[in-house]
Amino acid sequence: MKARIVKIVSKDYTLQLEDGSRVVASMMGKVRRQDRPVAGDLVEAEETDGVYAVSKILPRHSRLIRPAVANVDQALIVMSVKDPDFSTALIDRLSVLIRFADVSPVLIVTKCDLGIPPETEAAIREYEAGAIPVLRTAKDTLDPELAGILKGKISVLTGQSGAGKSSLLNTLDPTFRLATQEISKALGRGKHTTRHNELHEVDGGLVADTPGFSSIDFTGITKYELASLIPDFVPYLGSCRFNDCIHQNEPGCGIKKAVEEGKISRTRYNNYLQILQIILDRKEKYI
Template structure:
């Protein structure tokens, strides 16, 4: 059979079959030596001596190391309007890393029931007017829009600790009791309540409730490709005077023109330049 790896706990694998049935499986030694399987991988398994044994991992479309997850369709950036504060710098950095991994970013804005400060509202509108899909959610409201985008897809959740990632899944799937921060405070844990790596069946899709992209590491991103990782820049790429334009100081830059005309928010461009400088400073060190 071909199954989807839902969960890996040490050497024990949980596979989801085509008809929704779950099987425990182990991994053949030769597979482990070739490849490190991840949640989201499709695995070919055979029933041998009373147990399912994974013989092969099928080619994957993409792969994230942190969280360890494969074949991801989209990443939901979960960002609260407050507690913790809404941060466009963080949204932009996370979305660049998601784009670099060839995954579609979606912005989920939580805790709208807490009231949205005017300045935050303005920041949210900038995203709503841009190319990323944006969905607003509030406490105890199961969002049909979130359910609709999850259906039939593999998604990872990402965003700050306390933004409401686990709460979002618990609200959509009332049978879930994923630990949220009220519980982790009682347990005396620090950063990020959710630590393990597992796919959950939610709203007809599979979702990894992992902290995700928490390191914001750009060491694998080059200055020349960073522009293609900014969703708002995509319509202008290839239209600059120089084809190796990094949209910084070059004349005839279509991205800068779009910023000047107001088609791309200033804030988006400033955050891009901030990350570009991090990459450039790092490069100099190694020259």
């Protein structure tokens, strides 16, 4: 049967079966040697007299390192309009890291009930006109577009502490808060249980319990591929005079032309140049 690994604690693998029930399984030795299984892995499992064992890990479509979760479909970038401040630099950096992991970014703008400063409103509108899906939320109100966003998917939340990640999950699924309390109670007080990456069921989807992409370095991303990780740039790639253009100082650059013509946001481009500089300044070069 097919199943999904939702939790790993030492040699115990919690599987979610196709009917939604959870069982604890062991891992066959040949599988452990083949590749380190992680939460999110889709597996082939066998059952004999109620004892489950994983016999195979199925191919992954994405693999995150922090947290170590396989097959993540989307990363929700949770960004508040204030408290903490809205930051396009942070959104654009996270979005590059998310796309590099083969995961789709979604921008969730929170705390819209606090009043949106005009420059923040302008920045949000540029995202709404761009390629990444954008949703706005306010305290305790569930935008119909947001309802069901987790359904049938594996999601990771990212964004500054205090941006409203936990609140968002609770708004999406009011039973979730209760569930987490029950889980911590079940673990018992004073017991040293290492928290491995666990996928929680929230509103019909699976959500990693650890926020993702907390450390922002761009290791492994080359100066040539950076632009392809920015969705708003993609339509203009290939329109540059030089095919090794890094869209910085080169003549005949299609990206810079699109910025001049107002087709790409100047903020997106300036944030791109900052990330590019980090990559160019890096000691170890991936060329």
